[in-house]
Amino acid sequence: MLRPGHVRGVECHACAGESDETQEVSTGKEIESVGRLYTIKAIAGKGKGLVAATKILKGTRILSEVPMFRVPRDNSDIEALERIVAKEIECLNKDQQRTFFDLANIYGNAHSRPLGIARTNVLPLGSKASSGGLFPEASRINHSCRHNSQNTWNENIGRLTIHALRDIEEGEEITITYLAITSEYADRQRFLREKFKFDCKCELCSLPRAQQKRSDARLREIQTIDSSIANFFWGGLESERALHLLHKMFGLFEKEDIWDGSIARAYKDAYDIAIESGEKPRARVFAQRTYDTRRLIEGDDSPTTMKMKRVAEGLSAEEPGLSGADFENWLWMLPS
Ligand SMILES: [Zn+2]
Structure with a gap:
């Protein structure tokens, strides 16, 4: 899912001269090879999400993913962005393109479909980073104001990691927060509706x-x-x-x-x-x-x-x- 303001342009890795053999981009397959701790499935009212396939202990690295492509954050020119994202998509192979176009787009007709998907799904590459990344697996993780996992861009390994913040039971949905801070109920609802187009019905928002x-x-x-x-x-x-x-x-x-x-x-x-x-x-x-x-x-x-x-x-x-x-x-x- 998108964090606000993260999509402002794109740099295209493949077109920058890197070959498919040397370029490490996310297809989801590298995660299967080490054994997934989760499955991706439909979640009522939320589209697809990640669900724990086994009990996951606090501190466990649930997911470690390289970006499919990166998106600079300092370009507010929407037309330029649309061109840049379109070029980036061209650089993906067919499997990656299928994975990309299977992701959610909360922007409807406000943008071209590729830009809408990119804006919906990009995650930040650090809190003060100049770019965001498109992560096909991690972008499936839904929000909760009482999230059980945390997303972090790890510059040392060039991957986004998701760690369990507490023990997660088998069958429980894996969640992160889209909020910078956990604010009051009304503020949370307003922010999530404005930026992500949904009403949060998480455990915290459903309290009496x-x-x-x-x-x-x-x-x-x-x-x-x-x-x-x-x-x-x-x-x-x-x-x-x-x-x-x-x-x-x-x-x-x-x-x-x-x-x-x-x-x-x-x-x-x-x-x-x-x-x-x-x-x-x-x-x-x-x-x-x-x-x-x-x-x-x-x-x-x-x-x-x-x-x-x-x-x-x-x-x-x-x-x-x-x-x-x-x-x-x-x-x-x-x-x-
Ligand atoms: Zn909530």
């Missing part, structure tokens, strides 16, 4: 009204804390207060059943705060936790994971001889 209101309040509080943390780096917040807020945010994550990149980002914030404050023992623990989380979400071979591993290993600091709740109280500078 009273529970939904409590969930919204927690999500609002998470966003408020997130904004407050930025103040620390502008010099407007004491490190102790910043760590208390982050600790509170972890409590809200737990209540909201959020376990995704937000956890790694919050630990990284805690690490940055500890470093900035010269708190090396705490910084080492937070670096280790950031690394442990990234490893599960992205794998050992992701650049972010590898970087955090080096950071954690590079910090040697004496920690107090505490355990359990006492250790956590020390870590977050809470009263014991």
Whole structure:
């Protein structure tokens, strides 16, 4: 599925002089050869989706896929885009073209069919990347506001990876989020309707009204804390207060059943705060936790994971001889 604003032009690999033998493009076949953990099947009300073929444990790499082609993000000229996508399709072999034209198009007649399909299905090649990629298998993964998997572009291996964020039962649908952050119910619905043309009926969006209101309040509080943390780096917040807020945010994550990149980002914030404050023992623990989380979400071979591993290993600091709740109280500078 498309992430908004990701389609702004295309570079054509085959036409750039690479032969079919050396060019690694996704056909889905390389995934079959290592044994799939999922099947692609029709999901009621959602078109096709991925369903776990076996129990998948948290941290498992469910899918690792090379892009069929890439789509630059900095070209808003629709006519140029249509030409570029058409050229890219010409460069695909017949099997790949069949796979491509089997994908969904949520844009109707607003664009040519190839561009509509590309815009519907492109996934980002990193959060600040200048291009997106067309992944025939990963683009089948549907959205849930309580997603059980995470998509990450791994520059080291040139592949998009999908990792399980928690244990997934056999027969359960594999889902990712199309949202940058999990916002309140009304905001989520508006965004998904506007950008992806569907009404979300996921577990979170189907909560009874009273529970939904409590969930919204927690999500609002998470966003408020997130904004407050930025103040620390502008010099407007004491490190102790910043760590208390982050600790509170972890409590809200737990209540909201959020376990995704937000956890790694919050630990990284805690690490940055500890470093900035010269708190090396705490910084080492937070670096280790950031690394442990990234490893599960992205794998050992992701650049972010590898970087955090080096950071954690590079910090040697004496920690107090505490355990359990006492250790956590020390870590977050809470009263014991
Ligand atoms: Zn939802």
